[in-house]
Amino acid sequence: MVVFFKSPDSLPYNPIMKRKILIVEDLFVEANHLRIMLKRAGYEVTGIARTYEEAVSLIQQDRPGIVLLDIFLAGKKTGIDLASVLNQQHIPFLYLSANSNEEVLKEAKATRPSGFIVKPFREKDLLVSLEIAEYLHENSSESQLKREVDFQVEVKQLMKNEHEWSGRVLGIVKALQKLISFDYAAVGCIGEHFLPFNALHFLRTGFDDYQVMDSEGLRTVWNITKGEFDALMKATPIDPRTQFYNGERFREIAAANSIRKMIATKFGMRSNLVMPYPGITIDNKFFFISLYSRRPDAFSENDLELCDRIQVPLERLVKEMTSETPAPFPQVRLGQSVGIVAGNRDAENTFKGMIGQSHLLLNVFNLINQVAATDTSVLITGESGTGKERVADNVHSLSSRRTKPFVKVNCAALPISLIESELFGHEKGAFTGATTRRIGRFEQANGGTIFLDEIGDMPVEIQMKLLRVLQQREIERLGGTETIRIDIRVIAATNRDLERAIAEGKFRLDLYYRLNVFPILMPSLRERRDDIPLLVNHFIGYFSRKIGKAITGVTEKVLKALMEYDWPGNIRELENVIERSVLLARGNTIDQVSLPTNNTPRDEPNTSDTTFKNIFENERDHIIAVLKACEGRISGENGAAKVLAIPATTLGSKMKKLGIKREIGVS
Numbered sequence: 001m002v003v004f005f006k007s008p009d010s011l012p013y014n015p016i017m018k019r020k021i022l023i024v025e026d027l028f029v030e031a032n033h034l035r036i037m038l039k040r041a042g043y044e045v046t047g048i049a050r051t052y053e054e055a056v057s058l059i060q061q062d063r064p065g066i067v068l069l070d071i072f073l074a075g076k077k078t079g080i081d082l083a084s085v086l087n088q089q090h091i092p093f094l095y096l097s098a099n100s101n102e103e104v105l106k107e108a109k110a111t112r113p114s115g116f117i118v119k120p121f122r123e124k125d126l127l128v129s130l131e132i133a134e135y136l137h138e139n140s141s142e143s144q145l146k147r148e149v150d151f152q153v154e155v156k157q158l159m160k161n162e163h164e165w166s167g168r169v170l171g172i173v174k175a176l177q178k179l180i181s182f183d184y185a186a187v188g189c190i191g192e193h194f195l196p197f198n199a200l201h202f203l204r205t206g207f208d209d210y211q212v213m214d215s216e217g218l219r220t221v222w223n224i225t226k227g228e229f230d231a232l233m234k235a236t237p238i239d240p241r242t243q244f245y246n247g248e249r250f251r252e253i254a255a256a257n258s259i260r261k262m263i264a265t266k267f268g269m270r271s272n273l274v275m276p277y278p279g280i281t282i283d284n285k286f287f288f289i290s291l292y293s294r295r296p297d298a299f300s301e302n303d304l305e306l307c308d309r310i311q312v313p314l315e316r317l318v319k320e321m322t323s324e325t326p327a328p329f330p331q332v333r334l335g336q337s338v339g340i341v342a343g344n345r346d347a348e349n350t351f352k353g354m355i356g357q358s359h360l361l362l363n364v365f366n367l368i369n370q371v372a373a374t375d376t377s378v379l380i381t382g383e384s385g386t387g388k389e390r391v392a393d394n395v396h397s398l399s400s401r402r403t404k405p406f407v408k409v410n411c412a413a414l415p416i417s418l419i420e421s422e423l424f425g426h427e428k429g430a431f432t433g434a435t436t437r438r439i440g441r442f443e444q445a446n447g448g449t450i451f452l453d454e455i456g457d458m459p460v461e462i463q464m465k466l467l468r469v470l471q472q473r474e475i476e477r478l479g480g481t482e483t484i485r486i487d488i489r490v491i492a493a494t495n496r497d498l499e500r501a502i503a504e505g506k507f508r509l510d511l512y513y514r515l516n517v518f519p520i521l522m523p524s525l526r527e528r529r530d531d532i533p534l535l536v537n538h539f540i541g542y543f544s545r546k547i548g549k550a551i552t553g554v555t556e557k558v559l560k561a562l563m564e565y566d567w568p569g570n571i572r573e574l575e576n577v578i579e580r581s582v583l584l585a586r587g588n589t590i591d592q593v594s595l596p597t598n599n600t601p602r603d604e605p606n607t608s609d610t611t612f613k614n615i616f617e618n619e620r621d622h623i624i625a626v627l628k629a630c631e632g633r634i635s636g637e638n639g640a641a642k643v644l645a646i647p648a649t650t651l652g653s654k655m656k657k658l659g660i661k662r663e664i665g666v667s
């Protein structure tokens with residue numbers, strides 16, 4: 001029996017699996033030192049490579065379970081070059097690096113390592129990092145495997161449950177969306193005379209909604225004649241190999257007039273993954289699935305491998321579909337398909353309190369959907385007010401723990417002196433003032449989910465304790481002797497750059513890797529401006545009902561101002577602006593909006609000016625200015641927290657951290 005959901009965090013901490021390790025490091029002394037440490041810990045070192053070429057040859061001779069990889073090697077090729085070989089072979093690797101410049105680190109990070117160890121390091125750090133790397137590798141393979149098995153089941157059901165070609169093709173599109181994120185799909189055979197098997201096009205318009213277009217539908221949308229459409233089709237050959245085209249490559253293949261170019265220009269697609277099925281032909285034209293994304297770097301080598309793995313079940317299904325006697329022509333009603341919205345799962349109902357249809361948000365919905373059913377730890381990052389808490393809430397609500405507690409802890413709001421007892425609880429008499437036993441947040445969350453908000457603000461001393469809880473799934477109350485087992489899922493969120501905090505020694509690398517098993521990055525509102533009208537409508541409806549007014553919308557001028565504003569406080573700021581506007585509106589329409597006047601376009605910094613303020617100084621100045629304007633009020637309707645669009649507790653902790661006194665604001 002295969003157990004997919006071995007709770008990842010319930011893996012025992014201690015036993016480091018005695019696996020084979022390859023060391024790729026050009027400095028002999030360092031490599032030898034590593035070898036000694038690893039052997040002492042029970043690893044089998046398969047070899048030491050000084051160059052890319054030596055490493056490739058050693059991997060061929062004796063496949064390692066994990067690789068320790070220096071970024072800079074002897075010879076021309078670097079560790080980053082070797083990373084793609086390792087990724088192709090599914091060998092997890094950790095970079096060993098001295099503090100490199102940001103450019104190199106960015107490049108290295110893009111190769112999806114299982115960790116970074118910054119030189120110089122302690123033996124203990126090395127071993128913990130290796131343990132986490134192995135855990136991450138196994139965990140991600142398991143959840144991927146589970147999704148692929150689900151895909152096969154779903155595809156199998158399609159022949160039974162769907163009887164029309166178009167319904168089945170839509171079923172394939174929906175099942176694929178759970179494995180590979182895309183915004184547009186074309187599925188079928190090229191050419192119009194293969195009805196009903198010719199390609200149908202699907203533009204994603206919601207979480208589970210697609211606008212379906214056949215060739216006539218496309219001609220209408222693109223406003224071209226049949227002759228022009230046929231010419232475009234002829235100019236769009238499909239390569240018989242599975243391939244992806246990102247960024248520049250996509251721009252190249254979409255430059256000449258073709259169906260691809262139309263999809264790129266009319267629907268804003270910027271990358272493409274083509275899965276041809278040369279084994280399934282009708283009139284010498286083969287079946288294909290072509291996926292597009294609005295992101296320029298949406299597809300990767302991993303997707304090619306995935307396509308390879310799902311080829312057999314898909315091919316089987318399509319063969320069955322094409323061998324059935326086609327239903328009477330025309331099965332797809334030509335000319336009527338534009339505007340068909342094919343879906344039944346409304347994002348607003350599925351993802352509580354999350355409004356929006358931008359491709360960036362739909363991508364977040366995909367991630368929530370993928371991770372909710374597992375027990376994996378999730379790390380949500382993004383600016384303040386982007387909806388991180390909403391995501392956490394949805395991950396919990398869509399998981400099997402939904403009937404169990406969802407306990408939220410704001411790590412920034414807890415004073416250091418109380419944080420331990422708050423998280424772990426205490427026994428009566430544990431310290432002066434502990435007059436009764438207290439059950440901590442971890443225990444309260446038992447069976448459910450704990451949401452550690454603003455994890456980047458957790459004091460370093462507590463981070464170690466948190467790491468132990470995550471690894472061992474046990475806590476001890478302060479002043480207690482009993483060890484209590486807990487079964488929790490951990491979701492953490494932060495608006496800080498944790499990697500920078502790690503570099504500055506403010507956040508533990510091992511804790512980061514433990515939490516960052518499944519990252520979700522929340523886009524800022526200015527990156528998804530197309531969601532603003534929907535959000536505005538939503539908030540107008542909400543506040544009108546709440547306040548008892550009948551506001552129906554905003555004027556064009558107001559909408560333009562809202563669309564152009566940069567929203568540093570993101571959705572929370574928009575929510576506050578609409579609330580205020582609804583309150584102040586005299587008629588049924590909001591015709592005025594008050595947005596901060598400093599909404600100037602973001603200028604490139606003046607590079608000739610060498611006296612930049614750092615981000616903290618800037619933040620400090622900004623908070624002081626707002627506090628002054630609010631006459632020192634922090635919370636409440638006219639408080640600084642509201643203007644800054646952050647919770648009052650967060651403002652309080654920021655002030656403390658930045659050494660701002662409340663009185664500063666009172667003139």
Ligand SMILES: Nc1ncnc2c1ncn2[C@@H]1O[C@H](COP(=O)(O)OP(=O)(O)OP(=O)(O)O)[C@@H](O)[C@H]1O
Pocket residue numbers: 353354355356382383384385386387388389390391453493494495535538571572575646647650
């Ligand atoms: N997609 C959305 N649709 C509607 N409302 C949203 C959406 N996302 C967030 N909100 C609202 O915006 C506000 C901020 O959201 P939330 O508290 O989840 O942000 P956050 O990223 O956790 O902020 P912080 O980092 O400051 O804690 C909340 O009032 C929430 O209800």
